[in-house]
Amino acid sequence: YLLGDGVSLGNLGLLPVCVSTGPVEECRVFEVGSSGFSYTSCLQPLPFICRYRKDAYWQLKKAQQESSHSLTSRVNMLAERTVIPENIFTSYVQDMNLSVALGALDVVATVLREGETPVLESSDLLAVLQLLKQVSDVEVQEGEELEMLEQLGQYYVEVTELILEEQNVQTWSSVSQVIRGPMTVVELCDRMVSHLAPLLTAGRTKITIQHGNIGMEVRK
Structure with missing residues (x-):
C-alpha cells in the first residue's frame, strides 16, 4: 500500500496489462466483466490496478471496514x-x-x-x-x-x-x-x-x- 496505488475491482471496466512505447497503435486490455482480453488504443487513458498479496489485501480490507474515520x-x-x-x-x-x-x-x-x-x-x-x-x-x-x-x-x-x-x-x-x-x-x-x-x-x-x-x- 505504501509504495503503490490500488483501486476497487468494482469500479473498473478495462484494465491495461501492458504499455507500448513504440509505434504499435493498440494495446491488449483485460475486461473484468468477461474475464477476457480485447484491444484498445494505447493512447487511451484507462484505470489500472496494482496487485496485492492475499494476506495484504485482507488486512487492508479489514482496516477499511473497521475504520471509524474519526x-x-x-x-x-x-x-x-x-x-x-x-x-x-x-x-x-x-x-x-x-x-x-x-x-x-x-x-x-x-x-x-x-x-x-x-x-x-x-x-x-x-x-x-x-x-x-x-x-x-x-x-x-x-x-x-x-x-x-x-x-x-x-x-x-x-x-x-x-x-x-x-x-x-x-x-x-x-x-x-x-x-x-x-x-x-x-x-x-x-x-x-x-x-x-x-x-x-x-x-x-x-x-x-x-x-x-x-x-x-x-x-x-
Whole structure:
C-alpha cells in the first residue's frame, strides 16, 4: 500500500496489462466483466490496478471496514480540505510542495497530539504513513524559506514519534503484511533527512531535530 496505488475491482471496466512505447497503435486490455482480453488504443487513458498479496489485501480490507474515520474527519475538518482520504484503497495524490506539506503535517501533528484517539486504528496508521511518504518526496525548490523547511522537519519527527508510541504496537502488527513495520518509518526519515541539506551553512555544520525518542540529524 505504501509504495503503490490500488483501486476497487468494482469500479473498473478495462484494465491495461501492458504499455507500448513504440509505434504499435493498440494495446491488449483485460475486461473484468468477461474475464477476457480485447484491444484498445494505447493512447487511451484507462484505470489500472496494482496487485496485492492475499494476506495484504485482507488486512487492508479489514482496516477499511473497521475504520471509524474519526482521525481522518478531524484532520480534514481542521485543515478545511482533504489531507487524508477516507478510502485507504484510493490513493489521494496531493499537489505537494513545501507549504502544503508543512500545513498538512501541522494539522496531523495537532490531532495526534490532542490524543482523542489514544490508540491509532489500522487505517489511521496507513493513512499517516502514506502522507509521510508524500512529504518525504517533496522537492525543495531553490530560494524557498529555510525556516519553513526546518519547521517541516520538526513536524515530521513529531508525527513519526507519535505513531511509534507503545500503545500502537498492536496496530502495527495488524498491518504487518502491508508494510514492513517500523523500518518503513526509518526509510522515510532517511529520505526526509536528504531534503534538510539546504539548512547547513558554513556556521551551521550539523542540525539535529529531536522529538521524544525520535530524531533526525544532518551534517556537512
